[in-house]
Amino acid sequence: xxxxxxxxxxxxxxxxxxxLNTKFGSVPxxxxxxxxxxxxxxxxxxxxxxxxxxxxxxxDKVTVHYDAELIPHVFAQNDIDLYKAQGYITAKHRxxxxxxxxYAAAGRVSEIIGKSALKxxxxxxxxxxxxxxxxAIEKMNEDPETASLLKAFAEGVNSYIxxxxxxxxxxEYKLLDYYPEEWTEKKTALLLMYxxxxxxxxxxxxxxxxxxxxxxxxxxxxxxxEVFDMEDPVIPKDTDWSFIDVPMTxxxxxxxxxxxxxxxxxxxxxxxxxxxxxxxxEKSYSGNPILANDPHLGLKLPSIWFVMQLSTPDHxxxxxxxxxxxxVISGFNNHISWGETNATRDVxxxxxxxxxxxxxxxxxxDKQWKEVKQRVESxxxxxxxxxxDTVRYTHHGPVAYDTNFMGNRKGTGxxxxxxxxxxxxxxxxxxxxxxxxxxxxxxxALSYYTAPAQNFVFASTEGDIALWIQGQLPNKWKxxxxxxxxxxxxxxxxxxxxxxxxxAHTKNPERGFVSSANQRPVDQSYPYYVFNDGYETYRNxxxxxxxxxxxxxxxxxxxxxxxxxxxLKAADLLPYMFETMNISGLSVEEMDILNDIKAWNFNNDxxxxxxxxxxxxxxxxxxxxxxxxxxxEVALQKPSAYQxxxxxxxxxxxxxxxxxxxxxxxxxxxxFLISFKETVKSLQxxxxxxxxxxxxxxxxTFVGHLLxxxxxxxxxxxxxxxxxxxxxxxxxxxxxxxxxxxxxxSPPKALGIYPGGQSGNPGSKYYDNFIDDWAAGKYxxxxxxxxxxxxxAVIATQTLISE
Amino acid sequence: MNTKGLNFIATFVLALILSFFMPWWxxxxxxxxxxxxxxxKGVSSFFxxxxxxxxxxxxxxxxxxxxxxxxxxRKIAVLLPLKGNPYLLxxxxxxxxxxxxxxxxxxxxxxxxxxxxx
Numbered sequence: 001x002x003x004x005x006x007x008x009x010x011x012x013x014x015x016x017x018x019x020l021n022t023k024f025g026s027v028p029x030x031x032x033x034x035x036x037x038x039x040x041x042x043x044x045x046x047x048x049x050x051x052x053x054x055x056x057x058x059x060d061k062v063t064v065h066y067d068a069e070l071i072p073h074v075f076a077q078n079d080i081d082l083y084k085a086q087g088y089i090t091a092k093h094r095x096x097x098x099x100x101x102x103y104a105a106a107g108r109v110s111e112i113i114g115k116s117a118l119k120x121x122x123x124x125x126x127x128x129x130x131x132x133x134x135x136a137i138e139k140m141n142e143d144p145e146t147a148s149l150l151k152a153f154a155e156g157v158n159s160y161i162x163x164x165x166x167x168x169x170x171x172e173y174k175l176l177d178y179y180p181e182e183w184t185e186k187k188t189a190l191l192l193m194y195x196x197x198x199x200x201x202x203x204x205x206x207x208x209x210x211x212x213x214x215x216x217x218x219x220x221x222x223x224x225x226e227v228f229d230m231e232d233p234v235i236p237k238d239t240d241w242s243f244i245d246v247p248m249t250x251x252x253x254x255x256x257x258x259x260x261x262x263x264x265x266x267x268x269x270x271x272x273x274x275x276x277x278x279x280x281x282e283k284s285y286s287g288n289p290i291l292a293n294d295p296h297l298g299l300k301l302p303s304i305w306f307v308m309q310l311s312t313p314d315h316x317x318x319x320x321x322x323x324x325x326x327x328v329i330s331g332f333n334n335h336i337s338w339g340e341t342n343a344t345r346d347v348x349x350x351x352x353x354x355x356x357x358x359x360x361x362x363x364x365x366d367k368q369w370k371e372v373k374q375r376v377e378s379x380x381x382x383x384x385x386x387x388x389d390t391v392r393y394t395h396h397g398p399v400a401y402d403t404n405f406m407g408n409r410k411g412t413g414x415x416x417x418x419x420x421x422x423x424x425x426x427x428x429x430x431x432x433x434x435x436x437x438x439x440x441x442x443x444x445a446l447s448y449y450t451a452p453a454q455n456f457v458f459a460s461t462e463g464d465i466a467l468w469i470q471g472q473l474p475n476k477w478k479x480x481x482x483x484x485x486x487x488x489x490x491x492x493x494x495x496x497x498x499x500x501x502x503x504a505h506t507k508n509p510e511r512g513f514v515s516s517a518n519q520r521p522v523d524q525s526y527p528y529y530v531f532n533d534g535y536e537t538y539r540n541x542x543x544x545x546x547x548x549x550x551x552x553x554x555x556x557x558x559x560x561x562x563x564x565x566x567x568l569k570a571a572d573l574l575p576y577m578f579e580t581m582n583i584s585g586l587s588v589e590e591m592d593i594l595n596d597i598k599a600w601n602f603n604n605d606x607x608x609x610x611x612x613x614x615x616x617x618x619x620x621x622x623x624x625x626x627x628x629x630x631x632x633e634v635a636l637q638k639p640s641a642y643q644x645x646x647x648x649x650x651x652x653x654x655x656x657x658x659x660x661x662x663x664x665x666x667x668x669x670x671x672f673l674i675s676f677k678e679t680v681k682s683l684q685x686x687x688x689x690x691x692x693x694x695x696x697x698x699x700x701t702f703v704g705h706l707l708x709x710x711x712x713x714x715x716x717x718x719x720x721x722x723x724x725x726x727x728x729x730x731x732x733x734x735x736x737x738x739x740x741x742x743x744x745x746s747p748p749k750a751l752g753i754y755p756g757g758q759s760g761n762p763g764s765k766y767y768d769n770f771i772d773d774w775a776a777g778k779y780x781x782x783x784x785x786x787x788x789x790x791x792x793a794v795i796a797t798q799t800l801i802s803e
Numbered sequence: 804m805n806t807k808g809l810n811f812i813a814t815f816v817l818a819l820i821l822s823f824f825m826p827w828w829x830x831x832x833x834x835x836x837x838x839x840x841x842x843x844k845g846v847s848s849f850f851x852x853x854x855x856x857x858x859x860x861x862x863x864x865x866x867x868x869x870x871x872x873x874x875x876x877r878k879i880a881v882l883l884p885l886k887g888n889p890y891l892l893x894x895x896x897x898x899x900x901x902x903x904x905x906x907x908x909x910x911x912x913x914x915x916x917x918x919x920x921x
Binding site for chain 2: 002003005006009010012013016017020021030031032034035036037038039040041042043044045046166171175710711712713761762763764765
């Protein structure tokens with residue numbers, strides 16, 4: 001009896017231990033997680049930001065002043081110390097995020113969350129993310145200065161990780177039950193690849209190939225025009241290109257393969273884009289140029305940005321950094337300011353690959369059978385066996401689609417050609433921009449930059465403004481890369497790159513301002529083939545009209561423009577709909593809603609119902625026009641909103657307007673009515689379920705935690721207007737991720753804010769403390785310190801010293 | 804002081820000391836050792852260490868969280884889910900610690916009995 005009881009109690013103890021020490025599904029190991037001395041309760045505090053910290057290998061003392069926004073102002077005596085300190089400080093506030101992003105970039109998420117991420121990881125691997133990061137590391141290591149700074153940054157991160165006690169690791173590690181690993185230079189390369197993927201991997205070549213096959217060339221060109229009737233390119237139309245003396249690649253005589261593709265890889269968010277602009281001294285209220293930037297990305301917590309001041313006796317940069325990369329990415333120093341928007345250039349192409357029968361490791365190219373290189377991707381999965389995926393690399397790039405993955409049939413594959421695989425020292429551009437003193441320095445800094453291609457806006461205290469569309473861009477023949485190409489035909493290979501000095505740019509244009517909002521980069525006079533999967537068509541018009549509307553602008557004008565909610569798309573179509581739609585049969589409820597939207601002034605403001613009605617109506621209308629696209633097992637991408645509206649207004653009787661499923665022949669105006677009636681129904685249903693559908697409630701903007709918007713760590717129902725295609729591009733979970741305005745006085749004066757907070761710890765009051773001001777269109781004054789002498793703005797100081 | 808009181812205090816003090824250098828399950832070790840030192844009978848062999856650690860864990864987590872306006876506790880109480888109530892989360896923390904200590908206490912008692920016999 002005694003031994004039975006003994007065994008029973010032993011069993012009970014072991015079971016309780018196991019049960020409380022093990023992660024079950026998404027439930028963390030509950031004993032480990034809840035205990036107050038190493039569990040999450042230890043994260044219930046703000047970070048320590050005072051005192052002395054010793055860091056291995058510092059050459060000199062580094063002073064870090066924090067202001068009330070928890071922005072670190074780092075004062076080092078040399079670059080090595082500076083970037084070591086940047087690594088240390090960033091890790092201190094954002095370790096989990098900076099590491100998680102590199103896991104996502106490398107296709108290693110299954111390692112943390114298990115099998116549910118395997119498909120994602122395989123996609124990432126098949127896109128060659130790791131391969132690209134290795135190429136980037138090779139290039140960065142060719143430059144000894146970049147290499148030594150990357151190393152210093154990694155040492156800084158690692159000295160934080162080494163000092164970290166288990167009880168202090170970020171709460172997400174405790175929740176998912178894993179531990180931070182060593183930071184390496186490759187992780188910085190992976191982060192930069194992540195940005196390249198997010199910003200320069202959007203493509204629909206395969207969807208276009210399907211559309212071309214199904215609809216034919218004439219119809220295709222009507223649906224997907226390369227040039228829109230309304231054009232206001234990034235680089236002003238009257239720019240002189242006569243200095244360009246390297247011709248465009250000649251178009252070969254050859255056919256493109258018309259394949260049927262059922263499904264394609266996941267795409268980055270289609271709204272990833274941005275605004276930036278700068279006005280010259282003549283247009284400025286004070287005579288100093290003023291610059292603004294707001295990158296539009298997914299609204300995430302912890303934020304993609306971390307604001308820092310990075311200073312040595314030689315340079316003094318301030319602005320938004322990307323946790324994991326060195327230097328300031330969008331910001332200013334005492335001489336210049338800069339910011340980025342995504343350049344709309346096609347840098348992803350696809351090739352049909354024919355494999356040799358009986359030997360899947362040989363593929364046809366230039367009338368020969370060539371050998372592929374195999375890269376075995378080993379994907380660790382939490383709690384399960386490692387998954388091995390062999391990816392074959394042709395000289396084009398990785399064969400992403402084949403019989404093992406989303407492929408069509410044996411013997412055929414699709415290989416990806418992507419600028420992300422070429423490798424480049426993109427880090428150097430930012431290191432150089434941080435210390436640039438004038439336009440020439442800026443141009444020199446950009447010359448190293450390959451991807452993701454960006455519109456780099458520039459303003460200087462000397463009075464220059466400029467904008468370069470910079471990236472390593474293939475010199476394509478007309479039409480190259482618009483559709484799937486023939487991987488066996490050497491004429492279809494990329495033939496070379498546009499020489500960097502011939503990248504489109506403008507300096508001090510006559511109109512007194514430069515701007516970009518992801519629209520067409522240049523007009524047709526630019527002597528190279530320019531094509532992209534999608535051009536922005538509305539925001540840029542509103543920005544340029546605004547900047548052309550007055551002689552002088554002040555800071556308030558810039559704030560107003562950032563927060564401009566004018567819905568040009570709605571203003572473009574709605575009056576035409578009101579005019580042509582037959583309203584004789586509308587019910588009283590329908591007339592009420594129609595009168596509501598008729599009274600709307602086209603501003604997507606939070607208390608208006610117009611934007612909600614428009615949003616539902618447009619969504620219904622768009623689906624109804626393109627009902628022809630609902631074909632199973634064929635990947636297609638519907639035409640742009642801009643072209644859809646053009647067709648509704650100009651070709652309202654086109655056969656595409658007809659709804660295939662009905663016996664009647666519909667035209668545009670019938671579609672207006674049908675989609676309006678649907679809209680009324682769905683708004684009424686929404687109202688019953690959720691209450692009043694004013695724009696704030698209907699859009700219900702949220703900023704979601706990086707772990708699938710874990711509700712506990714996210715912020716919901718934010719009162720902010722705007723929307724897709726609007727200068728204030730805030731849609732449900734996407735929008736201005738960093739708003740900055742810099743006046744190039746001496747020293748510059750700057751404002752900045754982002755939807756998040758400096759701390760990555762959900763237990764800190766600095767985790768999300770900017771969000772309310774951001775939503776309200778307010779800014780923080782950035783305390784640009786001119787020396788390390790403490791000012792009133794400093795709330796605490798930490799000193800980093802060598803051990 | 805009776806054995807129950809001594810066991811309660813021993814469990815608490817041992818758990819406190821061990822917590823400085825051991826993982827969460829140090830409370831099990833504390834309750835186990837306390838049971839060897841001060842043996843208890845019947846349900847009290849579970850409930851005394853249970854209460855001792857409940858007080859330790861709930862008390863400590865309250866002190867930590869109270870100092871930070873329960874910022875994180877409110878969020879974790881959404882996650883687990885306890886309707887965002889930090890006090891329920893503090894109670895749950897105490898119960899979990901108590902459970903671990905309680906079963907270890909029973910086990911300690913049984914060990915002592917076996918050991919005595921031999």
